[in-house]
Amino acid sequence: MLKRFALLGFWALCGLGGAMGWQTCSLSSRQPAALPANLKADLPEARRAAERLAETLRLQTVSGQKPFPAEAFDQLHALLPQHFPETFRRLQPRRLGHSLLIHWPGSKPELKPILLAAHLDVVPVAAPESWTHPPFVGQIKDGYIWGRGALDDKNSAWAILEALEALLKTGYQPRQGLYIALGEDEETGGRNGAQRLAEQLRADSVQLEAVLDEGLAIVPGSMIGLEPPLALIGLAEKGYLSVRLRVTQSGGHASMPPRETAVDILARALVRLNQSPMPARLEGPAAQLFDWLAPEMQGLNRVILANRRLFEPVLLRQLAARATTNALIRTTLAPTQLKASPKDNVLASDAEAVINLRLLPGDGPEAVMAHLNATVQDARVQLQPLNDLATAAASVVSSTESAFFALLARSIRQTFDTSVVAPSLVLAATDARHYAPLAENIYRFMPVYLTAEDLERIHGKDERISVEAHAQAIAFYAQLLSGL
């Protein structure tokens, strides 16, 4: 009997091994063929383009300032026609507030246009004296263009315009129309910029086939056990919700504390929330990321990803272990603010904490609130959303089957030829969401290599882009526009 069971087990294992092996071997790459570049324009000289970008980095178009730095934006708008004369002569861009909208009509008006988005504002600099080269001097040194906005996001704005200018000069005419939308306040939510640009487009009855905005980039593949660099295209961005937890008690003198103070009750609620994270799951853009990666992997990684449903519990545990990958598989929760007694010897009559949640596509804001209430399970803790639940959800997930996604993936492979392309999820918020009602699909990708060190420079110190990388970004956009 035992022998029969053992034999049965053996055959079951063989069957499973065979199925896994079959699944692993039958994977075929989803990468578009690496076609040779077919640019429809002569690209500008890298050094000249770098100088133009450096010039814009000198203008302190800093977000969230009071008063609004209108003068810096005016100077930037004055610079644009000097840098891109052909664009301004032929397309007559429209200035809306401190933002800019450019329209290049296609030769086939029945085709829905594409929109490329970028932003002209930058985040403030905390300690300018700590920078290797001052943040608003726009220096080109050691092969790099240094300054706030060099990566986020003036490089994209200028690279798009350089590509457009080059194509206009050569007399190329796209079949599909193109819009370029440059917002003025992405870093503070995009209300005056992207939202207004989107409203203008709606007023003009524009329906877009697709939008391309900043978001993900090309990362060194070795970070995830893949040899070539990995170009990640964001199909969606996570939702954003802040919730205040509030406990009110009678307060009093700290020399005679009750069994439980407002702070104790609040602390217990925060511990419960920490210990009961929202459930992890591998679906949507994160699952698609692994489906695209699997055929490019070697060895055990390939076997595991090829059979990801089978290995899901193991995979989820591994992904949950790192903050960067944990954020791909669940709605995250981070306590960010705390407030209690104003004096060291007085009991808090009012203790408050704010938690910031980033919602996974599919996790509705109401369901998240229900999870929080069920986890805290204490009527003394009042939970109140700080932003509108109606707009807190993650974005819609765009398709990898669209014509524009194929063009995007192909253009990446044509410009960054060793890269592997894969879809993924953007963890932060971008301007792109303002265009959602107008577009069938929205993609988030910035055509630059970003190492972990570069990521720290964004919103951090010593932000810079290499002269070569900026030229490559221009080549990418020229490639993309050549395909319209």
Ligand SMILES: [Zn+2]
């Ligand atoms: Zn940005």
